[in-house]
Amino acid sequence: MSDEHYEEPGPGKECSGCFKVHTDPFSWKHLPRPTNYDELPDEPKERARKLFNLVDPINSPEWEECIKVRDPGEWRSTEYMCEESEATDTYYRNLHPLAWKCISRALPDDHALACRIADSIDVLTCWTSDEGDPVVDNANVYTRIFSLYAPAWVDLHVIFDMRIGATFVECAYSFGYRAIDSPSTDKKLDSKTMHDHGPEAHQQHGWRPICWYELDPERRDISQCQITRGDILTVHEILFGLNTDLSKRVSLKLTAELLFVALGVPFSIAEKEGEKDGVPMFGGDGMLNISGAGPGKKPGVSAAHMRKILRIPPLEGDDPADLSQRQVGQSEKERNPQYECGSDCDSDCEYCADEEHNRPVTKRRRLA
Numbered sequence: 001m002s003d004e005h006y007e008e009p010g011p012g013k014e015c016s017g018c019f020k021v022h023t024d025p026f027s028w029k030h031l032p033r034p035t036n037y038d039e040l041p042d043e044p045k046e047r048a049r050k051l052f053n054l055v056d057p058i059n060s061p062e063w064e065e066c067i068k069v070r071d072p073g074e075w076r077s078t079e080y081m082c083e084e085s086e087a088t089d090t091y092y093r094n095l096h097p098l099a100w101k102c103i104s105r106a107l108p109d110d111h112a113l114a115c116r117i118a119d120s121i122d123v124l125t126c127w128t129s130d131e132g133d134p135v136v137d138n139a140n141v142y143t144r145i146f147s148l149y150a151p152a153w154v155d156l157h158v159i160f161d162m163r164i165g166a167t168f169v170e171c172a173y174s175f176g177y178r179a180i181d182s183p184s185t186d187k188k189l190d191s192k193t194m195h196d197h198g199p200e201a202h203q204q205h206g207w208r209p210i211c212w213y214e215l216d217p218e219r220r221d222i223s224q225c226q227i228t229r230g231d232i233l234t235v236h237e238i239l240f241g242l243n244t245d246l247s248k249r250v251s252l253k254l255t256a257e258l259l260f261v262a263l264g265v266p267f268s269i270a271e272k273e274g275e276k277d278g279v280p281m282f283g284g285d286g287m288l289n290i291s292g293a294g295p296g297k298k299p300g301v302s303a304a305h306m307r308k309i310l311r312i313p314p315l316e317g318d319d320p321a322d323l324s325q326r327q328v329g330q331s332e333k334e335r336n337p338q339y340e341c342g343s344d345c346d347s348d349c350e351y352c353a354d355e356e357h358n359r360p361v362t363k364r365r366r367l368a
Protein backbone atom coordinates (compact mmCIF):
# COMPACT_ATOMS: atom_id res chain seq x y z
CA MET A 1 0.00 0.00 0.00
CA SER A 2 1.21 3.45 -0.83
CA ASP A 3 -0.47 4.65 2.37
CA GLU A 4 2.29 3.00 4.43
CA HIS A 5 3.60 6.31 5.71
CA TYR A 6 0.27 8.04 5.85
CA GLU A 7 -0.40 9.36 9.29
CA GLU A 8 -3.95 9.96 10.41
CA PRO A 9 -4.52 13.68 10.91
CA GLY A 10 -4.77 14.77 14.53
CA PRO A 11 -3.98 17.51 17.01
CA GLY A 12 -0.55 19.07 16.51
CA LYS A 13 0.09 17.08 13.33
CA GLU A 14 1.25 18.50 10.04
CA CYS A 15 -1.48 18.73 7.41
CA SER A 16 -0.70 16.54 4.39
CA GLY A 17 -2.01 19.29 2.09
CA CYS A 18 -0.03 22.35 3.22
CA PHE A 19 2.65 20.64 5.37
CA LYS A 20 1.89 22.94 8.28
CA VAL A 21 0.25 22.47 11.62
CA HIS A 22 -3.05 24.30 11.27
CA THR A 23 -3.49 27.07 13.83
CA ASP A 24 -7.30 26.84 13.50
CA PRO A 25 -7.94 23.33 12.17
CA PHE A 26 -11.75 23.51 12.50
CA SER A 27 -12.06 26.97 11.00
CA TRP A 28 -15.37 26.17 9.27
CA LYS A 29 -17.14 25.37 12.53
CA HIS A 30 -19.25 28.01 14.20
CA LEU A 31 -18.54 27.09 17.82
CA PRO A 32 -15.09 26.47 19.31
CA ARG A 33 -14.03 22.88 18.74
CA PRO A 34 -11.51 21.79 21.39
CA THR A 35 -8.19 20.41 20.18
CA ASN A 36 -6.45 20.10 23.54
CA TYR A 37 -7.56 16.73 24.86
CA ASP A 38 -5.79 17.09 28.22
CA GLU A 39 -8.26 19.78 29.18
CA LEU A 40 -11.30 17.61 28.45
CA PRO A 41 -13.22 15.58 31.03
CA ASP A 42 -12.44 11.86 31.04
CA GLU A 43 -16.02 10.76 31.45
CA PRO A 44 -17.14 9.94 27.86
CA LYS A 45 -20.50 11.73 27.90
CA GLU A 46 -19.02 14.96 29.28
CA ARG A 47 -16.08 14.62 26.94
CA ALA A 48 -18.42 14.25 23.95
CA ARG A 49 -20.51 17.20 25.14
CA LYS A 50 -17.43 19.45 25.18
CA LEU A 51 -15.91 18.13 21.95
CA PHE A 52 -19.03 18.29 19.83
CA ASN A 53 -21.12 20.99 21.50
CA LEU A 54 -23.99 18.62 22.27
CA VAL A 55 -27.33 19.69 23.72
CA ASP A 56 -28.44 17.83 26.89
CA PRO A 57 -26.73 14.54 25.96
CA ILE A 58 -28.44 11.41 27.22
CA ASN A 59 -26.75 8.86 29.45
CA SER A 60 -25.42 6.02 27.33
CA PRO A 61 -22.60 3.49 27.49
CA GLU A 62 -21.88 4.25 23.83
CA TRP A 63 -20.41 7.74 24.03
CA GLU A 64 -16.88 6.39 24.05
CA GLU A 65 -17.53 4.45 20.84
CA CYS A 66 -19.17 7.51 19.30
CA ILE A 67 -16.09 9.65 20.05
CA LYS A 68 -13.93 6.96 18.42
CA VAL A 69 -15.94 7.32 15.22
CA ARG A 70 -16.53 11.05 15.14
CA ASP A 71 -13.29 12.56 16.40
CA PRO A 72 -10.88 11.03 13.82
CA GLY A 73 -13.44 11.69 11.06
CA GLU A 74 -13.53 15.38 11.89
CA TRP A 75 -9.74 15.50 11.90
CA ARG A 76 -9.68 13.95 8.44
CA SER A 77 -12.02 16.72 7.33
CA THR A 78 -9.50 19.36 8.45
CA GLU A 79 -7.26 18.27 5.57
CA TYR A 80 -10.00 18.39 2.97
CA MET A 81 -11.05 21.79 4.25
CA CYS A 82 -7.47 23.09 4.21
CA GLU A 83 -7.40 26.39 2.37
CA GLU A 84 -3.77 26.12 1.38
CA SER A 85 -3.79 22.62 0.00
CA GLU A 86 -3.26 22.31 -3.75
CA ALA A 87 -5.71 19.46 -3.96
CA THR A 88 -8.46 21.56 -2.45
CA ASP A 89 -11.90 20.06 -2.91
CA THR A 90 -14.36 22.69 -4.05
CA TYR A 91 -17.47 20.62 -3.45
CA TYR A 92 -16.39 19.82 0.08
CA ARG A 93 -15.42 23.40 0.87
CA ASN A 94 -18.64 24.75 -0.62
CA LEU A 95 -20.87 22.44 1.39
CA HIS A 96 -20.45 23.93 4.84
CA PRO A 97 -21.19 27.59 3.96
CA LEU A 98 -24.16 26.44 1.90
CA ALA A 99 -25.55 24.34 4.74
CA TRP A 100 -25.04 27.25 7.11
CA LYS A 101 -27.00 29.58 4.87
CA CYS A 102 -30.02 27.25 4.84
CA ILE A 103 -29.87 26.30 8.51
CA SER A 104 -29.41 29.84 9.80
CA ARG A 105 -32.27 31.05 7.60
CA ALA A 106 -34.51 28.33 9.06
CA LEU A 107 -33.63 29.26 12.66
CA PRO A 108 -33.44 33.07 12.67
CA ASP A 109 -34.23 33.27 16.40
CA ASP A 110 -32.09 30.38 17.59
CA HIS A 111 -28.57 31.17 16.47
CA ALA A 112 -26.99 28.92 19.12
CA LEU A 113 -28.89 25.91 17.84
CA ALA A 114 -28.22 26.75 14.17
CA CYS A 115 -24.48 26.70 14.98
CA ARG A 116 -24.77 23.33 16.71
CA ILE A 117 -26.68 21.74 13.83
CA ALA A 118 -24.31 23.10 11.19
CA ASP A 119 -21.31 21.87 13.21
CA SER A 120 -22.82 18.39 13.37
CA ILE A 121 -22.45 17.86 9.62
CA ASP A 122 -19.34 16.07 8.43
CA VAL A 123 -18.37 14.99 4.92
CA LEU A 124 -17.21 11.38 4.76
CA THR A 125 -16.43 10.77 1.11
CA CYS A 126 -16.66 13.21 -1.70
CA TRP A 127 -16.01 12.22 -5.27
CA THR A 128 -16.88 14.66 -8.02
CA SER A 129 -15.94 15.43 -11.59
CA ASP A 130 -16.53 18.57 -13.55
CA GLU A 131 -15.28 20.32 -16.63
CA GLY A 132 -14.24 23.46 -14.88
CA ASP A 133 -17.87 24.56 -14.52
CA PRO A 134 -19.20 25.62 -11.14
CA VAL A 135 -21.64 22.71 -11.31
CA VAL A 136 -20.42 19.14 -11.41
CA ASP A 137 -21.21 16.47 -13.99
CA ASN A 138 -20.83 13.49 -11.70
CA ALA A 139 -20.82 13.16 -7.96
CA ASN A 140 -20.82 10.44 -5.37
CA VAL A 141 -20.98 12.04 -1.95
CA TYR A 142 -21.48 10.64 1.55
CA THR A 143 -22.09 12.94 4.46
CA ARG A 144 -23.18 12.44 8.03
CA ILE A 145 -25.25 14.45 10.48
CA PHE A 146 -24.45 13.55 14.06
CA SER A 147 -27.15 13.56 16.68
CA LEU A 148 -27.08 16.59 18.92
CA TYR A 149 -28.00 14.56 22.02
CA ALA A 150 -27.28 10.84 21.51
CA PRO A 151 -24.47 8.58 20.27
CA ALA A 152 -26.22 8.20 16.91
CA TRP A 153 -26.22 9.73 13.46
CA VAL A 154 -27.79 9.85 10.02
CA ASP A 155 -25.76 9.03 6.92
CA LEU A 156 -26.68 10.68 3.64
CA HIS A 157 -25.70 9.73 0.12
CA VAL A 158 -26.20 11.17 -3.31
CA ILE A 159 -25.11 9.73 -6.62
CA PHE A 160 -25.47 12.09 -9.54
CA ASP A 161 -24.72 11.98 -13.28
CA MET A 162 -25.57 14.85 -15.53
CA ARG A 163 -24.17 14.71 -19.02
CA ILE A 164 -26.38 15.35 -22.00
CA GLY A 165 -25.35 15.56 -25.63
CA ALA A 166 -27.03 15.27 -29.01
CA THR A 167 -26.65 11.52 -29.14
CA PHE A 168 -26.48 10.45 -25.53
CA VAL A 169 -28.14 11.01 -22.19
CA GLU A 170 -26.45 10.21 -18.89
CA CYS A 171 -28.73 11.99 -16.59
CA ALA A 172 -29.80 10.51 -13.30
CA TYR A 173 -29.56 10.97 -9.58
CA SER A 174 -30.67 9.31 -6.41
CA PHE A 175 -30.63 10.35 -2.77
CA GLY A 176 -30.75 8.06 0.23
CA TYR A 177 -30.28 8.06 3.98
CA ARG A 178 -29.43 5.63 6.73
CA ALA A 179 -30.35 6.12 10.38
CA ILE A 180 -27.70 4.76 12.75
CA ASP A 181 -29.02 4.60 16.31
CA SER A 182 -25.93 2.97 17.78
CA PRO A 183 -22.25 3.48 16.97
CA SER A 184 -21.70 -0.28 17.18
CA THR A 185 -23.82 -0.81 14.06
CA ASP A 186 -21.87 -2.04 11.05
CA LYS A 187 -20.58 1.21 9.64
CA LYS A 188 -19.68 0.07 6.15
CA LEU A 189 -20.93 2.81 3.87
CA ASP A 190 -20.72 1.24 0.51
CA SER A 191 -22.58 -1.63 -1.01
CA LYS A 192 -23.02 -2.72 -4.59
CA THR A 193 -26.48 -1.21 -4.88
CA MET A 194 -25.21 2.21 -3.87
CA HIS A 195 -24.15 2.81 -7.43
CA ASP A 196 -27.56 2.02 -8.84
CA HIS A 197 -29.95 4.62 -9.99
CA GLY A 198 -33.71 4.25 -10.04
CA PRO A 199 -35.90 2.27 -7.67
CA GLU A 200 -33.14 -0.22 -6.76
CA ALA A 201 -30.93 2.43 -5.19
CA HIS A 202 -30.66 2.72 -1.40
CA GLN A 203 -32.57 -0.45 -0.60
CA GLN A 204 -29.98 -2.46 1.35
CA HIS A 205 -27.72 -2.38 4.42
CA GLY A 206 -30.03 -0.09 6.32
CA TRP A 207 -30.30 2.50 3.56
CA ARG A 208 -33.64 4.01 2.67
CA PRO A 209 -34.43 5.83 -0.55
CA ILE A 210 -35.24 9.55 -0.49
CA CYS A 211 -35.82 10.07 -4.20
CA TRP A 212 -34.52 9.22 -7.64
CA TYR A 213 -34.67 10.71 -11.12
CA GLU A 214 -33.73 9.57 -14.61
CA LEU A 215 -33.94 11.09 -18.04
CA ASP A 216 -34.63 8.20 -20.40
CA PRO A 217 -33.29 7.99 -23.98
CA GLU A 218 -36.50 9.61 -25.30
CA ARG A 219 -35.78 12.42 -22.83
CA ARG A 220 -38.70 11.68 -20.62
CA ASP A 221 -38.48 12.54 -16.93
CA ILE A 222 -38.90 9.43 -14.80
CA SER A 223 -38.83 9.93 -11.07
CA GLN A 224 -40.11 8.96 -7.67
CA CYS A 225 -39.91 10.60 -4.28
CA GLN A 226 -40.09 7.69 -1.86
CA ILE A 227 -39.37 9.48 1.38
CA THR A 228 -42.29 9.29 3.82
CA ARG A 229 -43.40 11.24 6.83
CA GLY A 230 -42.22 8.26 8.90
CA ASP A 231 -38.71 8.63 7.46
CA ILE A 232 -38.58 12.30 8.38
CA LEU A 233 -39.84 11.51 11.91
CA THR A 234 -37.11 8.87 12.26
CA VAL A 235 -34.41 11.31 11.20
CA HIS A 236 -35.83 13.99 13.49
CA GLU A 237 -35.81 11.63 16.46
CA ILE A 238 -32.22 10.45 15.82
CA LEU A 239 -30.90 13.98 15.50
CA PHE A 240 -33.02 15.92 17.99
CA GLY A 241 -34.98 13.44 20.13
CA LEU A 242 -38.64 12.83 20.74
CA ASN A 243 -40.78 15.30 22.69
CA THR A 244 -37.73 16.92 24.26
CA ASP A 245 -36.97 20.63 24.57
CA LEU A 246 -34.44 20.18 21.80
CA SER A 247 -36.78 18.34 19.44
CA LYS A 248 -39.34 21.13 19.81
CA ARG A 249 -36.81 23.76 18.76
CA VAL A 250 -36.37 22.15 15.33
CA SER A 251 -39.26 21.87 12.87
CA LEU A 252 -39.90 18.73 10.82
CA LYS A 253 -39.61 21.01 7.84
CA LEU A 254 -35.98 21.84 8.67
CA THR A 255 -35.27 18.13 9.18
CA ALA A 256 -36.63 17.46 5.67
CA GLU A 257 -34.54 20.30 4.22
CA LEU A 258 -31.43 18.98 5.98
CA LEU A 259 -31.60 15.72 4.01
CA PHE A 260 -30.58 17.73 0.93
CA VAL A 261 -28.79 20.70 2.43
CA ALA A 262 -26.32 18.47 4.30
CA LEU A 263 -25.39 16.93 0.94
CA GLY A 264 -24.64 20.32 -0.57
CA VAL A 265 -27.97 20.75 -2.37
CA PRO A 266 -29.91 23.91 -1.44
CA PHE A 267 -33.53 23.03 -0.76
CA SER A 268 -36.27 24.98 0.96
CA ILE A 269 -39.89 24.29 1.66
CA ALA A 270 -41.98 27.46 1.72
CA GLU A 271 -44.98 27.82 4.00
CA LYS A 272 -46.11 31.12 2.50
CA GLU A 273 -46.13 32.53 -1.02
CA GLY A 274 -42.96 34.50 -1.65
CA GLU A 275 -40.70 32.43 0.61
CA LYS A 276 -37.76 30.57 -0.87
CA ASP A 277 -39.14 27.37 -2.31
CA GLY A 278 -37.70 24.18 -3.76
CA VAL A 279 -34.36 23.72 -5.48
CA PRO A 280 -33.00 26.87 -7.12
CA MET A 281 -32.62 26.81 -10.90
CA PHE A 282 -29.20 25.67 -12.12
CA GLY A 283 -28.25 24.53 -8.64
CA GLY A 284 -28.13 27.97 -7.00
CA ASP A 285 -25.14 28.13 -4.66
CA GLY A 286 -24.93 24.37 -4.83
CA MET A 287 -22.98 22.30 -7.27
CA LEU A 288 -25.52 19.65 -8.20
CA ASN A 289 -28.10 20.90 -10.62
CA ILE A 290 -31.13 18.80 -9.77
CA SER A 291 -33.63 21.44 -10.84
CA GLY A 292 -32.85 21.74 -14.52
CA ALA A 293 -32.55 18.13 -15.56
CA GLY A 294 -34.25 17.55 -18.89
CA PRO A 295 -37.57 19.29 -19.11
CA GLY A 296 -37.69 19.41 -15.31
CA LYS A 297 -41.41 18.81 -15.07
CA LYS A 298 -41.03 15.73 -12.93
CA PRO A 299 -38.06 16.28 -10.63
CA GLY A 300 -37.09 13.64 -8.07
CA VAL A 301 -38.06 15.92 -5.24
CA SER A 302 -40.27 18.96 -5.00
CA ALA A 303 -41.22 21.34 -2.24
CA ALA A 304 -44.88 20.72 -3.17
CA HIS A 305 -44.53 17.02 -2.40
CA MET A 306 -42.71 17.76 0.85
CA ARG A 307 -45.52 20.12 1.88
CA LYS A 308 -47.94 17.24 1.44
CA ILE A 309 -45.83 14.90 3.59
CA LEU A 310 -45.30 17.57 6.23
CA ARG A 311 -48.99 18.53 6.21
CA ILE A 312 -48.24 22.10 5.20
CA PRO A 313 -51.09 23.55 3.11
CA PRO A 314 -50.31 23.62 -0.63
CA LEU A 315 -49.22 26.80 -2.37
CA GLU A 316 -50.66 28.03 -5.61
CA GLY A 317 -49.32 26.02 -8.54
CA ASP A 318 -48.32 22.95 -6.52
CA ASP A 319 -48.29 19.82 -8.68
CA PRO A 320 -51.05 17.66 -7.16
CA ALA A 321 -49.45 14.47 -8.52
CA ASP A 322 -48.48 11.81 -5.99
CA LEU A 323 -44.70 11.79 -6.37
CA SER A 324 -44.40 8.82 -4.03
CA GLN A 325 -45.53 6.84 -7.10
CA ARG A 326 -43.27 6.59 -10.12
CA GLN A 327 -43.81 9.62 -12.35
CA VAL A 328 -43.27 9.61 -16.10
CA GLY A 329 -43.10 12.89 -17.99
CA GLN A 330 -43.60 13.44 -21.69
CA SER A 331 -41.03 12.38 -24.26
CA GLU A 332 -39.34 15.00 -26.38
CA LYS A 333 -41.61 14.07 -29.32
CA GLU A 334 -44.72 14.41 -27.19
CA ARG A 335 -43.62 17.80 -25.96
CA ASN A 336 -42.61 19.08 -29.41
CA PRO A 337 -44.71 17.16 -31.95
CA GLN A 338 -43.73 19.55 -34.75
CA TYR A 339 -40.03 18.96 -34.19
CA GLU A 340 -38.20 16.46 -36.33
CA CYS A 341 -34.55 15.70 -36.24
CA GLY A 342 -33.24 13.35 -38.89
CA SER A 343 -30.03 12.66 -40.73
CA ASP A 344 -30.60 15.70 -42.97
CA CYS A 345 -30.88 17.97 -39.95
CA ASP A 346 -29.12 21.30 -40.35
CA SER A 347 -26.49 22.57 -37.97
CA ASP A 348 -28.81 25.27 -36.59
CA CYS A 349 -30.68 22.59 -34.69
CA GLU A 350 -30.00 23.25 -31.02
CA TYR A 351 -29.94 19.56 -30.22
CA CYS A 352 -27.45 18.61 -32.91
CA ALA A 353 -25.26 21.66 -32.45
CA ASP A 354 -24.54 20.51 -28.88
CA GLU A 355 -21.57 18.26 -29.63
CA GLU A 356 -20.83 15.36 -27.39
CA HIS A 357 -18.17 16.67 -25.07
CA ASN A 358 -14.96 14.95 -24.05
CA ARG A 359 -14.75 12.82 -20.98
CA PRO A 360 -14.36 15.13 -18.02
CA VAL A 361 -11.24 15.29 -15.93
CA THR A 362 -11.82 13.18 -12.90
CA LYS A 363 -10.60 13.88 -9.43
CA ARG A 364 -10.95 11.38 -6.68
CA ARG A 365 -11.46 11.82 -3.00
CA ARG A 366 -11.56 8.92 -0.65
CA LEU A 367 -11.94 9.50 3.01
CA ALA A 368 -13.84 6.97 5.03
Ligand SMILES: [Zn+2]
Pocket residue numbers: 015016017018019020022079082083084085
Ligand atom coordinates in the same frame (compact mmCIF):
# COMPACT_ATOMS: atom_id res chain seq x y z
ZN1 LIG B 1 -3.37 22.35 5.51
Ligand SMILES: [Zn+2]
Pocket residue numbers: 131137162163357
Ligand atom coordinates in the same frame (compact mmCIF):
# COMPACT_ATOMS: atom_id res chain seq x y z
ZN1 LIG C 1 -20.56 18.63 -18.82
Ligand SMILES: [Zn+2]
Pocket residue numbers: 340341342345346349350351352
Ligand atom coordinates in the same frame (compact mmCIF):
# COMPACT_ATOMS: atom_id res chain seq x y z
ZN1 LIG D 1 -31.07 18.01 -35.18
